[in-house]
Amino acid sequence: xxxxxxxxxxxxxxxxxxxxxxxxxxxxxxxxxxxxxxxxxxxxxxxxxxxxxxxxxxxxxxxxxxxxxxxxxxxxxxxxxxxxxxxxxxxxxxxxxx
Numbered sequence: 001x002x003x004x005x006x007x008x009x010x011x012x013x014x015x016x017x018x019x020x021x022x023x024x025x026x027x028x029x030x031x032x033x034x035x036x037x038x039x040x041x042x043x044x045x046x047x048x049x050x051x052x053x054x055x056x057x058x059x060x061x062x063x064x065x066x067x068x069x070x071x072x073x074x075x076x077x078x079x080x081x082x083x084x085x086x087x088x089x090x091x092x093x094x095x096x097x098x
Contacts (some may be wrong), residue, residue: 004044007037057081064091069098 003009012019013032016079019025037045057080061068064086072082072095086092 003048004037004041006041007035007045010034010036014055058083060085064088064095069095 006079010079011034012021012025013034014026014030021027033049035045035049036040059072059075059079059081060083061071062085068084068086072084075082084092084095086095
């Protein structure tokens with residue numbers, strides 16, 4: 001399968017195993033995949049993998065700065081769950097309240 005430029009398979013979830021793929025690893029039917037992609041190509045990735053685009057289930061953002069806050073606000077209507085990893089507890093609680 002050819003994924004769009006700007007996307008990368010990070011891992012396969014196969015039954016109870018997490019596999020970080022090398023060139024020799026292949027996903028099997030029923031496996032889930034963790035795919036990282038730029039915002040410009042993620043819909044294309046979804047179409048390639050599933051045959052149709054749908055609402056994204058989960059997004060994780062590293063860092064709770066102004067950029068992450070803006071990205072989270074922009075994605076909120078399209079994403080079921082947004083998690084922001086932030087080391088400053090006060091800032092994390094402020095973001096969670098929003």
